[in-house]
Amino acid sequence: MDAAPPWPLPPRVARRRHACLGALVAAVGWPSAALAIQCGALPSPTYGLGGSAQKPLIARVATALAQAAPPTTVIYQAPGACFGINALISRTPLTGTASYWDTNGKEQQCDLPLAGVQPNFANMGNFATTCPGVARLPDGLGDFRGPIAAVDFLVPVASQQQSISAEAAYLAFGLGKAGKVTPWVDESFLIKRDQNSFATLLVSLATGVPPAAFKGVDAKSNAGTVMLVGAAQNPEAAIGYASSDVADANRGSVRVLAYQHKGQSCGYWPDSTVTAFDKANVRSGQYWLWAQTHFFAPVDGGGTIPHADTARFVGLFTRAVTVPGIDMLAIEAKSGNVPECAMHARRDGDLGPLASYLPAAPCGCAFEKAATGATGCTACKINDDCKNTPQPTCRFGYCEVR
Amino acid sequence: MPAQHDHPMPTGRSAPVVAAIVALALAGATALAACGSDAATASDLAVAIDFAASRPDGGAAPDLTVGADLACVGDGGCFSCPPARTSEFLNQCSGSTCARFDNRRLVLLDPDGGLPPL
Numbered sequence: 001m002d003a004a005p006p007w008p009l010p011p012r013v014a015r016r017r018h019a020c021l022g023a024l025v026a027a028v029g030w031p032s033a034a035l036a037i038q039c040g041a042l043p044s045p046t047y048g049l050g051g052s053a054q055k056p057l058i059a060r061v062a063t064a065l066a067q068a069a070p071p072t073t074v075i076y077q078a079p080g081a082c083f084g085i086n087a088l089i090s091r092t093p094l095t096g097t098a099s100y101w102d103t104n105g106k107e108q109q110c111d112l113p114l115a116g117v118q119p120n121f122a123n124m125g126n127f128a129t130t131c132p133g134v135a136r137l138p139d140g141l142g143d144f145r146g147p148i149a150a151v152d153f154l155v156p157v158a159s160q161q162q163s164i165s166a167e168a169a170y171l172a173f174g175l176g177k178a179g180k181v182t183p184w185v186d187e188s189f190l191i192k193r194d195q196n197s198f199a200t201l202l203v204s205l206a207t208g209v210p211p212a213a214f215k216g217v218d219a220k221s222n223a224g225t226v227m228l229v230g231a232a233q234n235p236e237a238a239i240g241y242a243s244s245d246v247a248d249a250n251r252g253s254v255r256v257l258a259y260q261h262k263g264q265s266c267g268y269w270p271d272s273t274v275t276a277f278d279k280a281n282v283r284s285g286q287y288w289l290w291a292q293t294h295f296f297a298p299v300d301g302g303g304t305i306p307h308a309d310t311a312r313f314v315g316l317f318t319r320a321v322t323v324p325g326i327d328m329l330a331i332e333a334k335s336g337n338v339p340e341c342a343m344h345a346r347r348d349g350d351l352g353p354l355a356s357y358l359p360a361a362p363c364g365c366a367f368e369k370a371a372t373g374a375t376g377c378t379a380c381k382i383n384d385d386c387k388n389t390p391q392p393t394c395r396f397g398y399c400e401v402r
Numbered sequence: 403m404p405a406q407h408d409h410p411m412p413t414g415r416s417a418p419v420v421a422a423i424v425a426l427a428l429a430g431a432t433a434l435a436a437c438g439s440d441a442a443t444a445s446d447l448a449v450a451i452d453f454a455a456s457r458p459d460g461g462a463a464p465d466l467t468v469g470a471d472l473a474c475v476g477d478g479g480c481f482s483c484p485p486a487r488t489s490e491f492l493n494q495c496s497g498s499t500c501a502r503f504d505n506r507r508l509v510l511l512d513p514d515g516g517l518p519p520l
Contacts, residue, residue, distance in 0.1 A: 163501040167517060171510055174520045180509050213520055258501040264492040265479070266500035273499045281498055285491035345491055354491040356484065 039098060039110035039117070042073040046309040047094055049077050050084030050123035051198045052221040053243035054149060054293060055099075057335040058123065061316060062101040064326040072309045075100045075110065076123075078221060080196035082131035084122030085296055089138055093118055120310040122296040125149045125198035125243070130350045132195050132211065137296070142303055146293030146317035147337035150244040150270040150282050151202045153257040154226065156235035162274075163258035163267030164239070170207040172239065176215030183236045190216030191228045191240030199225075199241050202289055205351040206261065222246035230254045244270055248277060248336035261288035278372050279338045283364070285345025285354040292340070293317070329363055329396065333370035342367035358401070365398030 039045060048058075055078050062074035077098045087094070093116025097109045128137045137143055153164050161183070164172075171179035176187040184190060193200040195211035199222065204211040219225040222242040230253030232238030239257075247256055256274060258267030270287045272280040281287035295314045297305045305311035315321025316328050332339045342364045346357035365377030377398040378389050386392050386399035393400050476482030476495035485491040505511055510518050 163503040165503040165505055165508075167505050167508055167511055168503060170517055171508055175510070175518070182507065208517070209520065258503075260503045261492055263489050266502045268498055268500050272497060281496070284494065284496060285485065286494055286496055286498065288492065345485075354485070354488045356486060 036097060036109050036111045039075050039100070039112050042075070042100060042110060043071045044309045045073045045075050045100075046120045046307065046313050047075045047098070047117055048084070048121040048123055048313075049079070049087050049094060049119045051081035051125065052078035052223060052246070053081065053125050053151075053198045054123060054146075054245050054335075054337070055222070056245040056249050057147070057293075057332065057337055059101050059105065059107060060331045060335055061313065061326075061328075063103070063105040064331065065313060065316075065323070066101055066103045068323050068325065071103075072312055073100050074313055080194065080221075081124030081126060081198035081201070082134070082196035084119070084124055085128045085131055085134060087119050088122045088141055088296055088298070089134065091118060120297060120307050121314060123293070125151075125291050125293055126201050126350050127294065128296065130201050130205070140298055141296050142299035142305065144295040144297065144305075144314050144318050145340070146295055147332040147339045148282060148290050148343060149198075149293050149337055150279070150287065150290040151199045151241055152244055152247045152270060152289070153259055154229050154240050154242055154247055154254040155257055156230055156232050156238050157251075157253060157255045158235035159238065159255065160236060161239075161257060163260055165260040165267065166207050166262045169203065170209055173203070173207065173214045173216065174209040179215075184239050186234065186237045187215050188217060189232050189234055189237040189239070190214075191219050191225050191238065192216035193220070193222075193225065193241075194218055198291075199243060202291060202351065203241050206289055216240075226250040226254050244279070244282075244336040246336075259287065259289055264288070276372070277336070278368060279336075279342075282338055283342055283344050283367075285347075288351070290338075291350050293337070327370075329366055330370040333367050339363060339367060360402075361395055362400040362402065363396045365400060366396035369398070 039047070055076070058074065058076055062076070065072040065074060075098045077094055077096075086092070094112050095114075095116040097111055099107050100110055102108055128134045128143065153169070155161050168181050168184075172181040172184040173190060173192060176190060177185050179185070192214040195201070200211050200214060203209070204214075217228065219228050219240065223246055225240040225242040226246055229238050229240040230250065247254060256269055258269050258274070260267035268281045268287050269276075270282045270290070271278050282290045295317060297310050297314055298307070300306050305314060312321055312323070316323065316326060319328070329339050341359040341361055343357050343359065344364075345354050347354050365375050368375040368377070375398065378386060378391065379397060380386050380394035380399050381397070383392065383394045386394050389399045391399035391401050393402050471483065474481055474483035480495035481490045481493045482495045483490075485494045512518075
C-alpha cells in the first residue's frame with residue numbers, strides 16, 4: 001500500500017486513487033484472504049457441499065437461520081451437485097474457503113481448517129444414483145426431500161428465440177456446430193456444465209445427450225452460465241441452461257426459453273408466461289424439466305440426523321422442523337422453487353413418468369400469493385371461513401380443496 | 403420471432419398430416435372398441451400418438467394425445483380431461499402461453515423423426 005501524500009489530495013483525485021486501489025485489492029484478493037474468518041468460529045455451523053443450482057434458496061434459508069435464536073450458520077461450497085454426494089460417500093473433507101451468509105443476507109467467505117472438515121450434508125436436485133459413479137446410496141446416509149426445482153434453457157434478453165425442443169437441444173448440445181441448429185451453431189456461445197451438474201444431468205435425461213458429451217463452454221456454475229449467456233457478444237447465438245432459482249434472479253440479463261419435450265405439441269415456460277413467476281407449468285406437469293431437491297446427510301440407525309444443526313437446517317425443507325420467524329413456503333416460492341404441497345403432478349425418479357398428485361395439505365394458494373403477490377383464492381383463518389366455497393379447508397391462510 | 407399462442411395450434415403444413423393420423427387413430431380405436439377391448443384401444447392409440455409426436459414436423463399433433471375419448475379434446479386439440487399419463491400432462495389444456503418450436507428447422511432430423519448418433 002502506498003504512503004499517504006504530504007498534502008491533501010483534491011477530492012476527485014482522491015476518489016480516483018481510492019477506486020484504483022479498490023480495483024487492485026479486488027484483483028489480488030488480498031483483503032478477503034487476510035480478513036476471512038475461521039468457519040469454525042461461526043455460531044453452530046453445519047457444513048454442506050453440492051450444487052450451485054439452489055444456492056439462492058440455501059442463501060435465503062441460511063440468512064433466516066443466522067437471524068434465528070439461537071442461530072445456525074450454514075457453510076456451503078458449490079462445486080457441483082455430484083461433488084456433494086460423492087464427498088459424503090467417500091468422506092472427503094471440505095478444504096479451502098466456503099460461503100456463509102450473515103444476518104443481513106450478505107454472502108461471506110470463511111476459512112476451513114487446514115486439515116479440512118467433514119461435510120454434514122450434501123444438496124442437489126437429482127437422485128444420488130443419477131450422478132456418475134454412484135450405484136446406490138450407502139447405508140448410513142439419508143435422502144431428505146425438499147422443494148421442486150426446475151431447469152431452464154436460457155438466452156440473452158436480446159435474443160429473438162422463444163423456444164427450444166428436445167430434439168433441437170440434442171442436436172445443438174450433442175453435435176455443436178455439426179448439429180446445424182440455427183442460430184445455436186457456434187460452440188463458443190453454447191454454455192454448458194460438466195457431468196457433475198444437476199442441470200446437465202436433467203438436460204441429459206431429457207434430450208439423450210450423454211452428460212459428458214455436451215458441446216460448448218463449461219460455465220462451472222449456474223451463476224457462471226447466467227453470466228456467460230447474458231454477456232454474450234452474439235446474443236442470437238448464445239444459449240445455456242440453469243436452475244430456475246438462478247435464472248429467475250437474473251431475468252434482467254437472461255430470458256427463459258419455452259421447452260417443448262418429445263411428444264409435446266408446443267413449448268412451455270416453467271411459468272404461465274415468459275414474464276410470470278407462478279411456476280404454473282411446473283406445478284401442473286406441463287413443463288417437463290423439473291425434479292425434487294435432495295438433501296443427503298449421515299443418519300443414525302433410526303434414520304435421524306444426529307448432528308443437531310444439520311437436522312435443524314434439513315428439517316426446515318422436509319417440514320419436520322419449524323423455526324419461529326422462518327416461513328419456508330414463502331422462502332421457497334420467492335427462490336423460484338415449488339413446495340411439494342403446491343404441486344398437482346408428481347413423478348418417481350429423475351424425469352420419470354408423470355402422475356396426478358393431490359397433497360395431503362395443499363398450499364397452492366399460499367404459494368401463488370408468495371410467488372406472485374396475488375391469488376384468486378379465498379382468504380381464511382378457520383375452516384368456517386371456507387364453508388361457502390368449493391374449497392372447504394383453511395390451510396396456510398387460504399381455502400383449499402382439503 | 404415465432405408466434406406465441408394460448409393453446410397448441412397445428413401449423414398449416416402439418417395439419418393434413420395431423421388430420422390423417424387422427425383419422426387413422428380414431429379408425430383404429432373404433433375397430434378395437436368394436437372388438438370389446440378398451441385397454442387395447444388406449445394402448446394402440448398411444449402408439450399412434452407417440453409415432454405422430456416423433457415426426458420431424460414437431461409432432462404438431464396435440465389432438466393425438468387425447469386417446470380414444472373425444473370428450474377430452476379441447477380447443478386446438480389439447481387434452482381437456484384430468485391428465486393421468488405423461489402425454490396427457492404435457493398436452494393438457496391450460497391458460498398458459500406456449501411457443502411452439504418447429505422441428506422442421508432441424509435439418510439433421512430424419513424423416514421418421516430419428517436423430518443422428520453423437
